[in-house]
Amino acid sequence: AGDSTVIYATTEPGEALLLGGYTAVMDGGELLQYGPTAEVFHSPQSLRVARAFSDPPMNLMPALPAAQGLTLTGGPALTLKLPDAPADRLVSFTAGVRGSALRVTAREGDVALPGKVELAEISGSDTFVHVATAVGELVAQLTGVHYFDLGAPITLYLDPAQVYVFDANGALLMAPRRFYGTH
Template sequence: MQLKLARVGKKIGAETWLHPLDLEPRESAITVLLGVTRAGKTSLMRLMAGLDAPTTGRVLVDGVDVTGVPVRRRNVAMVYQQFINYPSMSVAANIASPLRLRSETDFMPRVREIARTLHIEEFLDRLPSELSGGQQQRVALARALAKDAPLMLLDEPLVNLDYKLREELREELGALFDRGRSTVIYATTEPGEALLLGGHTAVLDQGELLQYGPTLEVFRRPASIRVARAFSDPPMNFMAAHAGPGAVSLRALSDVSLPAGQDVPAGDVTVGLRAVDLSLTDQGGDCRIPGRVQLAEISGSATYVHAETPVGNLVAQVSGVQHHGLGDAIDLHFSSHRAYVFGPDESLLRAPLAREA
């Protein structure tokens, strides 16, 4: 199924929820809608589903205008953060319900396969009320997968699950989507989730579509500072700089510079660095920024070191458990080849050479 949004926008009263946008998700593939809460992801999905009508523009399916067609007349599967299950049916019956509606008979092997993928096979005989919130969310997701609809809309479906299970299901869902025929729209606030799911990503912010393309391409070449902010976790570090003949120098540390090149015109610019590209050792780095530790927080197998520096507050993501005291003097190192450069209008001028995300 080919879905196309043509200058679709949404207003409620005087408030703009979605600015007019064009989007054509890849057919039978996954498109991730990435953005913070209230970026417009859910509003956009409701227009795709037919739950709401756009204020402007058209929604087309296989070239047919379905803008005014309600959701009950569309073949759509949806899963939201707030799970919805049939309370009087067993888990197995919940998952099988769309298959029964299609008058399928030998559906239990399919039900068990999906339940096994989502780690709920042992709960097939239970009622939803006997499950935890995370388990009930997986039942709702299993029912949507069983429906195998041409369009599947998933609005942060894993948000209620624990970290370890989310990591496992992201990989398994990605494989399921690759094998299926559905056009999948998957909304998330987490850049890491978008990278794991792959496919294409549409970055949204304040109701605007900022960039759409292959996920790795958007991650590696964010079109603007706004996209870079949305697609970085922890947030990308930004530093005021000036581009002169042959070099881009940090304003507060003029001795820290990187090659300018023909793609960076002279004038004020912004240098961006992902936290993972800042190191506490000088191995592989030709630039150094002195600082003092504000906070060192451990997250999984990494430590986020927050430092006060002459160019502003920076965050470095370093591997392993690192112990630093408040106010400790440190040096942050980075390679000039890993730096982004953005122009006065915040558009991307130069990105680092591609490497694995």
């Protein structure tokens, strides 16, 4: 029993995180990433892994390079220190943000993403708010039960430090720094 290897297949990222250990992310029979579960979750090496290993799915937004980081297509600039990389990797980006990193109250340094409520779903003790914004539809995962009127104006707030950046080929360029303790 102590020397046993158990393979557990799931399509639920939450289950994999609860089990811990090591995770292999596969798609169409192809191994996309393997490693300690928390590492795979916090540093998905590609857009394919980010899409597969995030519930709700990671919010993905096209972006272009800007003087201080990147600009979301149709939206605001995000001040980020992008890593050094070959020029062909810095032509265009996909910015990703987990639903749990979006808020409805601003904090210092946040970027505002105004929009309209398209749908609000209560699931257990969380509320998932689907919002149409200038950068596309975003889904915010809010702790607690919240009520929103369909079509109502809403502003989501994003801390640029919580943004994932993928290059034009879908490879991870930058992941948010990890927080320990409270944040």
